[in-house]
Amino acid sequence: xxxxxxxxxxxxxxxxxxxxxxxxxRRNLVKKILGLNIFQTSVFIFxxxxxxxxxxxxxxxxxxxxxxxxSNPLPHVLILTAIVVGVATTAVGLAxxxxxxxxxxxxxxxxxxxxxxxxxx
Amino acid sequence: MTEHLPVLQVxxxxxxxxxxxxxxxxxxxxxxxxxxTWAVLAMAIGLLREVLDHGTVSYALGGWSAPFGIEYRVxxxxxxxxxxxxxxxxxxxxxARASVEREVDPGRVxxxxxxxxxxxxxxxxxxxxxxxxxxxxxLEISSLAAYGLIAMGPDxxxxxxAYKYLIMGSIGATFIVIGxxxxxxxxxxxxxxxxxxxxxxxxxxxxxxxFAFLTVGISLKLALFPLHLWLPDAYTYAPxxxxxxxxxxxxxxxxxMLVRFFFTIFGLTFSFETMTLHWVLTPLAILxxxxxxxxxxxxxxxxxxxxxxxxxxxxxxxxxxxLATLTGxxxxxxxxxxxxxMKAVLFMAMGAVMHQVGAVRIEAMRGLGRKMPxxxxxxxxxxxxxxxxxxxxxxxxxxxLVLGAVEQGMWLxxxxxxxxxxxxxxxxxxxxxxxxxxxxxxxxSIREAPLSLLVPMWVLVLANVYFGVDASLxxxxxxxxxxxxxxxxx
Numbered sequence: 001x002x003x004x005x006x007x008x009x010x011x012x013x014x015x016x017x018x019x020x021x022x023x024x025x026r027r028n029l030v031k032k033i034l035g036l037n038i039f040q041t042s043v044f045i046f047x048x049x050x051x052x053x054x055x056x057x058x059x060x061x062x063x064x065x066x067x068x069x070x071s072n073p074l075p076h077v078l079i080l081t082a083i084v085v086g087v088a089t090t091a092v093g094l095a096x097x098x099x100x101x102x103x104x105x106x107x108x109x110x111x112x113x114x115x116x117x118x119x120x121x
Numbered sequence: 122m123t124e125h126l127p128v129l130q131v132x133x134x135x136x137x138x139x140x141x142x143x144x145x146x147x148x149x150x151x152x153x154x155x156x157x158t159w160a161v162l163a164m165a166i167g168l169l170r171e172v173l174d175h176g177t178v179s180y181a182l183g184g185w186s187a188p189f190g191i192e193y194r195v196x197x198x199x200x201x202x203x204x205x206x207x208x209x210x211x212x213x214x215x216x217a218r219a220s221v222e223r224e225v226d227p228g229r230v231x232x233x234x235x236x237x238x239x240x241x242x243x244x245x246x247x248x249x250x251x252x253x254x255x256x257x258x259x260l261e262i263s264s265l266a267a268y269g270l271i272a273m274g275p276d277x278x279x280x281x282x283a284y285k286y287l288i289m290g291s292i293g294a295t296f297i298v299i300g301x302x303x304x305x306x307x308x309x310x311x312x313x314x315x316x317x318x319x320x321x322x323x324x325x326x327x328x329x330x331x332f333a334f335l336t337v338g339i340s341l342k343l344a345l346f347p348l349h350l351w352l353p354d355a356y357t358y359a360p361x362x363x364x365x366x367x368x369x370x371x372x373x374x375x376x377x378m379l380v381r382f383f384f385t386i387f388g389l390t391f392s393f394e395t396m397t398l399h400w401v402l403t404p405l406a407i408l409x410x411x412x413x414x415x416x417x418x419x420x421x422x423x424x425x426x427x428x429x430x431x432x433x434x435x436x437x438x439x440x441x442x443x444l445a446t447l448t449g450x451x452x453x454x455x456x457x458x459x460x461x462x463m464k465a466v467l468f469m470a471m472g473a474v475m476h477q478v479g480a481v482r483i484e485a486m487r488g489l490g491r492k493m494p495x496x497x498x499x500x501x502x503x504x505x506x507x508x509x510x511x512x513x514x515x516x517x518x519x520x521x522l523v524l525g526a527v528e529q530g531m532w533l534x535x536x537x538x539x540x541x542x543x544x545x546x547x548x549x550x551x552x553x554x555x556x557x558x559x560x561x562x563x564x565x566s567i568r569e570a571p572l573s574l575l576v577p578m579w580v581l582v583l584a585n586v587y588f589g590v591d592a593s594l595x596x597x598x599x600x601x602x603x604x605x606x607x608x609x610x611x
Contacts, residue, residue: 020292023292040291040295043298043302050302050305075302081258082257082298085294089287089291092269093287096272096287100280103280113281
């Protein structure tokens with residue numbers, strides 16, 4: 001039961017491995033970025049899970065209800081920052097891919113590496 | 122004013138960056154960058170003096186006191202790395218004007234300076250912050266700016282190099298966030314000092330896992346062998362200015378992060394006794410030194426040769442740190458400063474060759490010693506420093522490193538350090554021989570580089586010699602910083 005109860009952490013590990021596998025195995029530059037996105041999203045789930053308590057409410061102070069069980073808002077706020085960072089990384093990555101497509105005419109990692117090796121520098 | 126120095130250090134370049142992008146006027150953006158980097162250097166010197174006189178400076182951001190708010194905490198270790206980053210930034214900017222104009226697309230020059238300032242902001246932020254999540258944010262600011270800087274290189278391969286760095290760097294950064302998240306779960310704190318107090322009370326497997334994630338993540342960022350694969354391409358194809366700046370600061374700041382996490386946060390006992398980190402770091406460092414030096418010997422592109430040499434030099438720093446003794450850690454920290462000086466000189470010389478000749482392959486060096494005497498003389502000086510010849514800074518750090526290894530009775534390690542120096546002699550000699558003992562066959566109109574490139578280069582050459590003759594300042598500060606990290610001094 002304990003293992004099943006931690007299912008969101010299993011989802012975190014599963015997504016992380018899926019993302020990591022895509023990063024390693026795919027040669028297409030856009031697919032690699034998608035893999036990176038899944039990889040980073042898994043960390044968001046990790047952070048969100050660790051702040052949540054069963055039955056916890058949003059941390060809002062209501063009059064007459066001082067003894068409220070609430071979820072820890074800090075990891076949720078932290079992960080907002082990490083989401084912004086993830087978006088920025090994706091944007092920079094895709095911008096570089098666009099310029100690679102313009103310069104090489106391809107977004108396949110193998111073809112680009114082959115073209116790189118043709119010209120000595 | 123003085124009490125706000127820790128935050129101004131970060132805010133000034135952060136605000137200057139968007140302005141540089143908005144100016145859209147090359148000379149204006151450069152002037153702004155110059156003023157900013159010099160102001161940053163002045164502040165870094167001020168902070169170092171403050172720390173030397175009055176001890177650790179703590180700054181509560183927005184008035185929220187630690188551990189609830191974000192604390193900026195500058196101790197001697199931070200102030201020392203801060204000075205390295207700020208000084209290199211201030212010397213590179215005067216050099217940048219001519220070099221960037223030659224290598225970067227004219228429309229992108231203001232954007233280059235903007236990215237440069239952002240990268241500087243991130244690196245300075247990492248060194249001053251006392252909050253681990255804040256550290257991650259600054260790490261990403263500096264990394265994203267660095268990907269942009271590299272992608273602006275003159276060759277299309279710069280784009281591919283930047284892409285590969287982006288993938289590897291993001292994996293590293295994500296590992297670091299996972300580690301930080303696990304530390305937060307265990308302790309409920311993100312403040313470094315607070316974490317250092319709370320972590321020893323916990324003995325769960327989560328702590329080991331967090332430690333592993335952080336070690337791998339930071340090792341990717343600092344290009345520890347065998348996680349260095351992004352580095353040679355990135356340094357080879359980036360614009361020369363970006364290469365000089367990143368090679369002498371970005372990996373150094375990653376070394377600083379490593380030291381912070383291992384010594385300040387997890388503590389000496391946990392890192393080196395419970396986790397036996399030295400069994401991982403020492404072999405990897407030595408393998409890095411030897412394999413990267415050997416690879417460097419066979420390179421035809423001199424910027425790539427120097428990039429592999431950087432991987433080897435990072436090996437020396439990690440070797441010093443992995444000894445986890447006062448002398449070893451002093452050697453690691455000292456080499457952090459010294460390597461920044463020598464690698465900046467070498468890459469500046471190659472930047473000047475790129476500016477005048479337009480190529481940095483070994484064939485382009487033929488007889489260049491007669492055509493560009495000052496540039497090649499600077500290269501020789503930097504090269505002597507990399508090899509570790511007496512009267513240069515390289516000798517000082519090698520001396521401490523060998524001393525640290527011998528102290529521990531690790532004679533084999535000491536021997537391998539010297540072997541590494543011998544390999545450095547081979548790859549530096551390869552360039553020197555081509556430049557001085559081959560007939561010049563190239564274009565006769567090639568002249569010496571302009572003064573704006575030579576002056577910063579020679580300032581650093583003189584620094585290489587000065588700190589090589591009188592190491593009392595650098596070795597003194599590095600020694601005291603190592604004492605703080607090992608908990609021998611407050």
